[in-house]
Amino acid sequence: MKKNFKSTSLDEDTIAAISTPLGEGGLGVVRISGREAFVIADKIFRGKVKPSKAPSHTVHYGKVVVLNTDEEIDEVLLTVMHPPKTYTKEPLVEISSHGSSFILYKILNQAKEAGARLANPGEFTLRAFLNGRIDLAQAEAVAELIKAKTDLSLKVALSHLKGELSFKLNSFRENLIEILANLEVQIDFPEEDLEPKDKEYILKELDNIKGGIDKLLDTYDEGKILKDGLRVVIVGKPNVGKSSLLNALLKEERAIVTPVPGTTRDVISEDANFKGVPVRLFDTAGFRVSKDTIEAEGIKRTKLEIGKADMILWVVDASSGLDKDELELEKQIESFKHVVVLNKIDLGSEDSISKLLDRFENKIYKEICAIKREGIEDLIDAVAKEAITFDRDANGDVVLSNFRHKDALLRSKEGLSKAKKSLTEKLSLEFIALDLRIALDAIGEIIGKTVTEDILNKIFSDFCVGK
Amino acid sequence: MITYEEKFDIIVVGAGHAGCEAALACARMGCKTLLLTSNKETIAQMSCNPAVGGLAKGQLVKEIDALGGEMGFITDKAGIQFKTLNKKKGPAVWSSRAQCDRVLYRVYMRESLENQKNLWLKQAIVTEVLIDNGKAKGILTNINSAYLSDVVILVCGTFLNGLIHIGLENFPAGRAGEFPSLTLSDKLKEYGFEVGRLKTGTPPRLDGKTIDFSKTIPQYGDENPKPFSLKTKKLPERHYLCHLTHTNGETHKIILANLDRSPLYSGVIKGIGPRYCPSIEDKVVKFRGKPRHQLFLEPEGENTTEYYVNGFATSLSEDVQLKAIRTVSGLEKVEMTRPGYAIEYDFFPPTQLNPTLETKLVENLFFAGQINGTSGYEEAGAQGIMAGINAVLKLRKKPPFVLKRCEAYIGVLIDDLVTKGTKEPYRMFTSRAEHRLVLREDNADQRLLEYGYKFGLVSEKIYLEFKKRKGIIxxxxxxxxxxxxxxxxxxxxxxxxxxxxxxxxxxxxxxxxxxxxxxxxxxxxxxxxxxxxxxxxxxxxxxxxYIKRQNQEIEKFKRLESMLIPPDFKYDELTGFKHEAKEKLKDVNPISVGQASRISGVSPGDIAVLMVHLKKFLSK
Missing domain, CATH: 1.10.10.1800 (tRNA uridine 5-carboxymethylaminomethyl modification enzyme MnmG/GidA)
Structure with missing residues (x-):
């Protein structure tokens, strides 16, 4: 019996998780443990050495890429550890990346795509204990820790499952149970005089559920940020160098840069990647209280963008003082997260610069020269760091629970697609039921297990069966 | 009290479908076995419809056969019509069914019992299980005779405090025409067993001479049927027909007008009935929109004109039954030979059992069949053979024989019973088996025959034939x-x-x-x-x-199943569980982490915690 336990862990799935607290540090770690850990690392890591070929306890510089592509997610340091000297006593890989949870999720997601399973709360510790890495005397402590983590995860998940979401998931479950009851009744009661729902109805219902799941998947927070990026809006009075800053941040000539004030009358947007944080940059028209109707329209738009921004870069000309328009602008952005960017730092006199520095003492500010591209890296760092703070506000645990939900919903969707395919190919009902059970079980992971009894109940309430 | 001079290894109380399999298994494995029945003329009686098999049940019969049981063999001998159901669907859900001659079935089964070495067959009414120091040690009969043994297997069907209802009339009985067992369950209750109450029903029997078959639709069997049993070389040449007819609005009107005389609807019956086997009054009341219900007229056998009306289970009063049935096409002038009835009976909620079917409360006492809350001959037979094998293994201090859910419907059946219990008479469905694509009739031998051979229940000849077949495949x-x-x-x-x-x-x-x-x-x-x-x-x-896919799932499934929990593992002092989970775990006392994970109210988190404590316990 003891032997069972020793060999158990190595038979298990390979698990992955973000093992640093979310949004609280400049660095983050994704940990992968289990038999397939090195194989999985090989699939998503590009460096000089393949992780599976690397000696134990060595660190490798490289990048994590999207599975089967060369699309870079982040520069990382990857540590390879061979058993038994690892935390879990299993093959273990740790990937250190920038601390942004966007990056960490992307890496975790790739690990998942490459074959890892999301770890359950406390599962690394559980494996460490089962494999003898943690002293037997600590059993109670380990048990308590697993319980605490499970409870917390459950609490977060529940807090998330209020209202609309729970309503929708429950309705998917009801629909799936109904469809399954319609199939199972034909399997288990072939001689009955029944009128089960026809194929067209079931296909339509499956499409409905799939559509519903797609809609839900769209609403997941980290999905939105990963897709749309952090909205960073550049504002400032005319001719302070907003467009030059945009170009410098993009490292390409995108906006028209001329010495004539008010050239950018429209809002220009561009996608960028700041240390792995997807960013959407918005360059706005110069902020000036003006009578020009075209410019006034531009100002209106600028205000609109400020309202939607996740972060604002307020560009100030270091060579001149703040004017009336800028004081007005400062009021507009006061309540939003912003960084003051002192541009043209090379042109400003020592006197004017120190005055501005005093003025912005309590704000986050960066000194740059956009034209010469000086101080830009520093600014990018500052924005990426802000993104991390942004996460913290969004609550790491909630994001994590979202990630689990999303994972389950994706599996459910896959089951539905397979079932649909089998149905279209006219396979026998028990094969269709197999994939539908997978779809149903995945939803059950979020809102609670569905058991055979639920399907039987539906059969007996909807169909007059039995002799 | 007179004590019978010889002591037995095992006493089996009841000679229904569970009892016959249990007793044969024990005797064939070499144990001195006593089989007691209250009526030697009704051994292996088919109390309900004269058919064996059907969806998921056909699989059970083939599994019993692969383990070396008798049910399939007797069905083949007594069969009068054979049919494979679901032939249009995939092979995993093909199921065999045979209509049987009710009399031949019990005659052939009695023949098997009487000719079995090591088996004593006696008629007696058992009133008490003798328990000494928490261990079963024999039984006592109503004429104060004691029979002693090391193990007792209780397989009493619906006989425990059985109460038959026909209309508002009711009387104690084991089944129609037989004595109930009135003290056995009370004594066990006194001893601390929890007792529940279930109900089941049966339709009236008709005189075939008074049926106009021209107004019904004939139902044919298969032309080249396959036998259930590996022991059967050739099926008998009997091809009887069943006939399909329907109820109608008039039938329903009569039933609805007389519900005040139904024990079911007037609240006289307290036991819970099976939803998959509803009475005709239930069907008419619950599905009022349905214009007609199917009735299958099934012949009772070769040497009788009696017919069984499958689909018309009822406990309405006799006159209403007759009036209602005479509205049915083809039955306008029918004579009822026996009225339908409902029977309420005691059962022991099966969570009181270990997966070997031994009771947790009394050592060497095993329960099998309807007494565990199941329904159906096949479910009973399956438990019977498993209880028999495990009783012998227990006597010989050998490791228990527990089939996994991924190995057999029998595994699903017993795991469901001992892990989740049941609220209504439990019947097997293919949808209960998560690995049904691999639990097919055709591969029952591949799944189970090695076990049967190992226990000495399958002959050398059958085993060698199997080996050869496997090689060719x-x-x-x-x-x-x-x-x-x-x-x-x-x-x-x-x-x-x-x-x-x-x-x-x-x-x-x-x-x-x-x-x-x-x-x-x-x-x-x-x-x-x-x-x-x-x-x-x-x-x-x-x-x-698909089979590959299912096999991968099975590999995963087996991991938790193979983490065994020793019987002396105690939950009381352990931390980290939810309160509810701990109570449930204590209650069920699962034998493996896998079984624990199927207990309702036990979460994946609780399972992780259980693994931690178990590791510590096992390392001591």
């Missing part, structure tokens, strides 16, 4: 994968095939419309193989993808 599968043919020999090509010039025969067989027989036309080396083998080769190749 494997070789033929390999050959089909190796032999390649040009795709041009196939009339129409699938999209996938267009990319190939030559494909293997196995590849071709996976195409939905192509059968093993079709292959023979293009396969020069094909040899005639027996039907059983051809069928198995065909479907194992055809459904290889």
């Amino acid at each position: 494997e070789n033929e599968k390999k050959r089909l994968k190796k032999v390649k043919v040009s795709v041009s020999v196939f009339g129409k090509l699938t999209e996938d095939m267009e990319n190939h010039k030559r494909v293997s025969l196995a590849y071709a067989l996976k195409i939905p419309d192509i059968t093993y027989k079709d292959l023979a036309k293009i396969d020069k080396d094909s040899k005639e193989v027996p039907q059983r083998i051809a069928e198995q080769v065909e479907l194992e190749i055809k459904y290889e993808g």
Whole structure:
């Protein structure tokens, strides 16, 4: 019996998780443990050495890429550890990346795509204990820790499952149970005089559920940020160098840069990647209280963008003082997260610069020269760091629970697609039921297990069966 | 009290479908076995419809047979019509069913029992299980005779405090025409067992001479049926018909007008009935929109004119039954030979059992069959043989024999019972088996025969035949994968095939419309193989993808199943569990982490915590 336990862990799935607290540090770690850990690392890591070929306890510089592509997610340091000297006593890989949870999720997601399973709360510790890495005397402590983590995860998940979401998931479950009851009744009661729902109805219902799941998947927070990026809006009075800053941040000539004030009358947007944080940059028209109707329209738009921004870069000309328009602008952005960017730092006199520095003492500010591209890296760092703070506000645990939900919903969707395919190919009902059970079980992971009894109940309430 | 001079190894109380299998298994494994029945004329009585098998039940019978049980063999001998159900669906849900001659069935089963070495068959009414120091040690009969043994297997069907209802009349009985057992369950209750109450019902029997069959639809059996049992060489040449007819609005009107005389609707019956086997009054009340209900007229046997009206289970009063049934097409002038009735009986909620079917409360006392809250001959027989085998293993201090859910319907059945209990009479459905694609009738021997042979329940001859068959199947599968043919020999090509010039025969067989027989036309080396083998080769190749997928799931499933929890593992002092989970775990006392994970109210988090404590416990 003891032997069972020793060999158990190595038979298990390979698990992955973000093992640093979310949004609280400049660095983050994704940990992968289990038999397939090195194989999985090989699939998503590009460096000089393949992780599976690397000696134990060595660190490798490289990048994590999207599975089967060369699309870079982040520069990382990857540590390879061979058993038994690892935390879990299993093959273990740790990937250190920038601390942004966007990056960490992307890496975790790739690990998942490459074959890892999301770890359950406390599962690394559980494996460490089962494999003898943690002293037997600590059993109670380990048990308590697993319980605490499970409870917390459950609490977060529940807090998330209020209202609309729970309503929708429950309705998917009801629909799936109904469809399954319609199939199972034909399997288990072939001689009955029944009128089960026809194929067209079931296909339509499956499409409905799939559509519903797609809609839900769209609403997941980290999905939105990963897709749309952090909205960073550049504002400032005319001719302070907003467009030059945009170009410098993009490292390409995108906006028209001329010495004539008010050239950018429209809002220009561009996608960028700041240390792995997807960013959407918005360059706005110069902020000036003006009578020009075209410019006034531009100002209106600028205000609109400020309202939607996740972060604002307020560009100030270091060579001149703040004017009336800028004081007005400062009021507009006061309540939003912003960084003051002192541009043209090379042109400003020592006197004017120190005055501005005093003025912005309590704000986050960066000194740059956009034209010469000086101080830009520093600014990018500052924005990426802000993104991390942004996460913290969004609550790491909630994001994590979202990630689990999303994972389950994706599996459910896959089951539905397979079932649909089998149905279209006219396979026998028990094969269709197999994939539908997978779809149903995945939803059950979020809102609670569905058991055979639920399907039987539906059969007996909807169909007059039995002799 | 007179004590019988000889002591037995095992006493089996009850000679129904569970009792016969239990007693035969014990005796065949070499134990001195006493089988007691209250009536030697009604051994292996089919109290309900005269048929064996059906969906998921056919699988159970084949499993019993592969383990060396008797039910399939007797069914083959007593069968009067054989049919495979669900033939239009995939092979995993094909199920065999046989209509049987009720009298022949019990005659043949009694013959098997009487000719079995090590088996004593006696008529007696058992009133008490003798328990000494927490251990069963024999039984006491109503005439104060004691029989002593090391193990007692209780298989009393619906006899425990059985109460028959016909209309508002009711009387104690075991089943129609037989004595109930009135003290046995009370004594066990006194001892601390929890007792529940269930109900089941049966339809009236009709005189076939008074049925106008021309107004009904004949139901034929299969032309070339396959036997249930590996022991059967040839099925009897009996091809009886069943007949289909329907109730109508008039029937329903009569039933609805007389519900005040139904014990079910007037609140007289307290026990919970099976939803999959509703009475006709239930069907009419719950599905008022349904204009008619199917009734199958099933012959009771060769030497009788009696018919069984499947679909018309009822406990309405006799006059109402007759009035209602005479509205049915073909039954206008029918004579009822026996009225339908409902019976309420005691059962012991099966969570009081270990997966070996031994009770947790009393050592060496085993329960099997309807007394555990199941319904059906096949479910009973399956438990009977498992209880018998485990009783012998217990006596011999050998490890228990517990089938996994991924191995057999029998595993699903017993695991469900002892882990979740049941609120209504439990019947097997294929949907209860999560691995049903691999739990097929055709491979029951591959799944279980080795066990049966190991226990000495399967003969050397059957075993060698099996080995040979298995070899042929494997070789033929390999050959089909190796032999390649040009795709041009196939009339129409699938999209996938267009990319190939030559494909293997196995590849071709996976195409939905192509059968093993079709292959023979293009396969020069094909040899005639027996039907059983051809069928198995065909479907194992055809459904290889799904079978593989299911096998992967099974591998995962087995991990938790193989983490065994020792019986002396205690939950009381342990931390980290939710309160509810701890209570449930204590209650069920699962034998494996896998079983624990199926207890309702036990979460994956609780399972992780359980693994931690278990590791510590086992390392001591």
